[in-house]
Amino acid sequence: xxxxxxxxxxxxxxxxxxxxxxxxxxxxxxxxxxxxxxxxxxxxxxxxxxxxxxxxxxxxxxxxxxxxxxxxxxxxxxxxxxxxxxxxxxxxxxxxxxxxxxxxxxxxxxxxxxxxxxxxxxxxxxxxxxxxxxxxxxxxxxxxxxxxxxxxxxxxxxxxxxxxxxxxxxxxxxxxxxxxxxxxxxxxxxxxxxxxxxxxxxxxxxxxxxxxxxxxxxxxxxxxxxxxxxxxxxxxxxxxxxxxxxxxxxxxxxxxxxxxxxxxxxxxxxxxxxxxxxxxxxxxxxxxxxxxxxxxxxxxxxxxxxxxxxxxxxxxxxx
Numbered sequence: 001x002x003x004x005x006x007x008x009x010x011x012x013x014x015x016x017x018x019x020x021x022x023x024x025x026x027x028x029x030x031x032x033x034x035x036x037x038x039x040x041x042x043x044x045x046x047x048x049x050x051x052x053x054x055x056x057x058x059x060x061x062x063x064x065x066x067x068x069x070x071x072x073x074x075x076x077x078x079x080x081x082x083x084x085x086x087x088x089x090x091x092x093x094x095x096x097x098x099x100x101x102x103x104x105x106x107x108x109x110x111x112x113x114x115x116x117x118x119x120x121x122x123x124x125x126x127x128x129x130x131x132x133x134x135x136x137x138x139x140x141x142x143x144x145x146x147x148x149x150x151x152x153x154x155x156x157x158x159x160x161x162x163x164x165x166x167x168x169x170x171x172x173x174x175x176x177x178x179x180x181x182x183x184x185x186x187x188x189x190x191x192x193x194x195x196x197x198x199x200x201x202x203x204x205x206x207x208x209x210x211x212x213x214x215x216x217x218x219x220x221x222x223x224x225x226x227x228x229x230x231x232x233x234x235x236x237x238x239x240x241x242x243x244x245x246x247x248x249x250x251x252x253x254x255x256x257x258x259x260x261x262x263x264x265x266x267x268x269x270x271x272x273x274x275x276x277x278x279x280x281x282x283x284x285x286x287x288x289x290x291x292x293x294x295x296x297x298x299x300x301x302x303x304x305x306x307x308x309x310x311x312x313x314x315x316x317x318x319x
Contacts, residue, residue, distance in 0.1 A: 020066075027284050028284075094269075095271045107193075118206040141203075143196075148195065185266075
């Protein structure tokens with residue numbers, strides 16, 4: 001198991017290096033200048049701007065700048081934000097836990113919705129429950145996250161005044177009050193992402209269950225007199241979850257993309273809002289670091305999916 005994990009990690013390292021080369025090259029060749037504001041400011045001499053460009057190595061060739069960035073990153077130096085005037089790693093460490101909390105909670109909510117609803121719909125295909133579940137699932141993943149986010153704000157924040165629609169990191173409270181306020185302001189972002197992903201997963205769980213439930217070994221298990229719950233839980237669900245895990249791993253980039261939009265709607269101080277503000281300000285060190293961190297999270301999620309395969313299906317060897 002440990003050797004398998006190490007081998008997969010060694011395969012992931014060249015992938016991350018290739019991703020970093022592409023990201024850095026695209027950002028280096030993109031139009032725009034992080035010191036454009038200084039160039040248009042008559043109070044700042046042109047020599048100051050040129051000295052800053054020389055100091056940060058912006059006039060060097062792209063491959064030299066990339067190697068310098070890579071060596072610095074491996075040593076723990078992720079660069080310096082041109083806008084915030086702080087180290088990039090400090091900015092990311094301030095924002096990343098909030099994003100992981102929101103995304104992780106939304107994925108748990110999506111699984112809590114998709115698994116029972118998809119399994120029950122597959123056990124009773126074309127029933128009233130199945131038709132209602134399919135209709136709601138179609139509606140759920142057809143509506144974009146920014147639309148459902150605005151609907152929740154109108155309903156729970158403006159009409160009912162139950163939940164805050166602006167996420168505040170600096171809550172003036174302690175103890176249980178602090179936890180309760182954080183929970184209240186996390187409900188709507190988690191609902192937006194969780195319902196969207198849960199709707200798509202529900203359809204996929206139902207389809208995977210219907211494919212497995214008709215196989216011969218399931219009929220054999222029933223003919224041996226096993227209880228229906230044992231047949232479903234032990235022989236059907238476990239094998240049906242393999243393509244579901246694959247789908248979840250492939251949808252990780254889309255999940256982060258949806259989280260970026262959701263963070264903008266609810267003003268969540270996460271890594272997505274940091275990326276948007278860095279793009280608008282042409283803060284290339286922050287853009288590079290944030291996109292690379294998101295790439296690392298995507299690769300790690302796919303690595304986790306490979307490990308889960310072996311647990312779900314013992315025929316998959318780790319050797």
